[in-house]
Amino acid sequence: MLWEAVRLAYTAIIRNKLRSFLTVLGVVIGVAAVIAMVTVGEGSSAQVKASVERLGTNVLVLRPGRARMGPPSAEPVPRFTLKDAAALAELSIVAQVAPQANGTYSLVAGNANSSAQVSGTTADYLKVQNWPLALGRAFEPGEEAAGASVCILGQTVRDKLFGSSDPLGESLRVRGLACEVIGVLSARGAGSFGQDQDEVVLIPVKTMHRRLQGDTNVGSISVALLKSVDSATGIRAVQALMRDRRDIEIGAADDFSVTDMKDFNNLLSGVNSVMAGLLSAVAAVSLLVGGIGIMNIMLVSVTERTREIGIRLAVGASGGQVLMQFLIEAIVLSVLGGAIGIGLGLALAWGGSIYLAVPFTPSAMVIALAFGFSAVVGVVFGFFPARRAARMDPIEALRHQ
Amino acid sequence: MSAPAPSTPLIAFRDVARSYGAGEAEVKALAGVSFQIGAGEFVAIMGPSGSGKSTAMNIIGCLDRPSAGEYLFKGIPVQGLDQDRRALLRRHALGFVFQGFNLLPRQSALENVELPLIYKGLPADTRRALAREALRKVGLDGREGHDPSQLSGGQQQRVAIARALAGGPSVILADEPTGNLDSARSHEIMRLLQALNRDEGITIVMVTHEDPIAHYAKRLMVFTDGHLTRDEPVRERA
Known part of the structure; x- marks a missing residue:
């Protein structure tokens, strides 16, 4: 029926x-x-x-400029320097610090060319970001100190420029700078806003300053806190240090921002x-x-x-x-x-x-x-x-x- | 062989009345009618329109209930049964043949004949076998796959008769079965009903307004103004 x-x-x-x-x-x-x-x-x-899970510990991101909505302030704000990063690394609650100086540059390898975000940073960046390498190695301390012409590729850049061939030891031209590929990052996929996180090239921050950027500004500083430290304590300590270093008077507002990535996510x-x-x-x-x-x-x-x-x-x-x-x-x-x-x-x-x-x-x-x-x-x-x-x-x- | 009324008649009306509406607007379609129809009879019901003959047919067919009096079908008091119980009676003991054939369009002859068997809950192969057998009895073997629209009026009415027959009913109720057919087709259909009554022993109650058609029956009942005014055996035709 x-x-x-x-x-x-x-x-x-x-x-x-x-x-x-x-x-x-x-x-x-x-x-x-x-x-x-x-x-x-x-x-x-x-x-x-x-x-969120990739960030093993709490990561704070510091940027110059006030954390507020609306048009950017007309008065110039002092930039961060590598000395700021070094001072932050001295804090007892901090595990690693990675300064970042970013820019977008054209890339050429053999006949292939492309463009990507180039980050001048340190080997600690990989630890702060909890981002393992797929191939090769990170920067040596000597290479960082000397501003050597070495680079680490994101997966998208590797695919675009080298396809499936082995890029290690190959030469990559970043604008005018010829650098040797020493490593490839593991694939990370899209970020929180859908941007491709793998479209990136890492070079030592000093190399960035001397050969590409022409100044010693640091765009942002990522700070990984020790696991035992909660983010509120971490933020307070970081703010106090930076206010001191930037001579901000008591009662005046910060001229930099501290973002807790976990909160953000x-x-x-x-x-x-x-x-x-x-x-x-x-x-x-x-x-x-x-x-x-x-x-x-x-x-x-x-x-x-x-x-x-x-x-x-x-x-x-x-x-x-x-x-x-x-x-x-x-x-x-x-x-x-x-x-x-x-x-x-x-x-x-x-x-x-x-x-x-x-x-x-x-x-x-x-x-x-x-x-x-x-x-x-x-x-x-x-x-x-x-x-x-x-x-x-x-x-x-x-x-x- | 006008059957003598058996101890429990198949159909028994006792002072059956049926009125529609209420108060001033009340219309009495049947005003206290009593009769009995025994198993194996072939009854023609005649009368002008508004005489109550259709109302009587609807009550016999368990489509309607008397508003007063008693209607016993095989001894069962139908006036006390709800819609679904009357549907059960229709399913198992009654077959209908209408003036307008009332076949389901776009369904084959076989599917139309199977329809009542579906509601009996029979398995598909049993249904198909019974439906084929019924179509054979009405002389439509070979037309099982035809749509009603591919059949003539006479053939459509045969399908309808097969549908009424398929469930093995005690009674076939035919409401003006020849009303939409020409004279030759009408007589064919009547001879078929006569044969079913004679050979299968199926009781047939038929409403008609044509004398020659009524002559195929064995008993004639005439209704006038809600009363049964004549009830007599049909004389053999000259």
Whole structure:
């Protein structure tokens, strides 16, 4: 009997292909939206979570300039220097310090050329960032002190310039500077904002200063705190030292900022979960609208098929059997819509993940849930029309033209 | 062989009344009618429109219930049964043939005949076998796959009769079965019903307004203004 009803529903749906499609369009769009949004959302949450986990200890990032919103201040702010980094390294609560002097430069290796962010830094940068090498070695202390022409490549740069060949020992020209490739970083993927973290070249900071930048400014300083130190204590100590070094009077505001990377990532995942909540609300509304669409067409269908219902009742169908027939038709419709929506949603999520450079992580639970919800939509919104069909008076129904 | 009423008649009306509406607008379609129909009878019901003959048919067919009086089908008081229990009676003991055929469009003849068997919960192969057998009895073997739209009126009515027959009913109720057919087709259908009554022992109750059609029956009941005004054996045709 159940199978008969499914078969009947299928025939009725196939008979009116265009109408059936339009009927379920609401559910298709609703489910596709949920699947796409949740899948992309989970991908980006996973990414933020991964970057939180990568930072083994608390990392503070210091930048010159006030931490405030709005246009940058007109008065010049003193830059950081390598001496600031050295002073920070003296603090007892600090594990490692890595100064960074950044710039974007053109890169040439053989016939291939590209451009990337070039960071002048120290070997400790890899420890602060908890970023292992895939190939080769880090800078030697001697190379750092001498400002040697050596560089470490991010995976994207390696792929672009050297393809699958071994880059170690090869020469890379960074603007005018020819340097030897001594290492390759492991792949890290997209950052919290979707930027490619692997599109980077590391060189010793002194090399950066002398050969590329032409001054001794340090753009930012990353400070890894000891595991035993909580970030609030760390921030206070770092602020006190820097205020002292920069001669900021008591009561005056800092002219530099200290960002706790963990807080920052937690904030990002907070934003992500708010987004997920909003998206779920949108999804619920679109499923509701889709359900009303199904109810509407099912009501029309019941009216159109009054005579058929009369015939079925006359030959001995009970009200319950007629109810089941129409309910199953509504469920088959909405589940069909759900299935199309899942396919469409996964395709959208796949495209979106590539575009936003987040991992594509389809979740079986979300798919099952979307499928379940579309079935529930069929039951809820199919019930009223089905009950109307079941309660028909067979005599009236047979008389209906 | 006008069957003598057995101890428990198949159909028994006792002072059956049916009225629609209430108060001033109340219409009495049937005003206290009593009769019995035994197993194996072939009854023609006649009367002008509004005489109550359709109401009587609907009550016999368990599609409607009397508002007063008693209707016993095989001794079961139908007036006390709800929709679903009456559906059960229709499913297991009654077959309907309508003036407008009432076949499901876009379903093959075989599928149409299978319809009541689905509600009986029979497995697909049993249904198919019974439906084929019923189509054979009405002379439509070879047309199982045809759509109603591919069949003539007479053939469509045969499919409808096969549908009524397939479930092995005690009674076939035919409401103006020849009303949409030409004279030649009408007589073919009547000879078919007559044969089913004679050979299968199926009781047939038929509403008609054509005298020649009524002559195929063995008993004639005439309704006028909600009363049974004539009830007599049909004379052999000259």
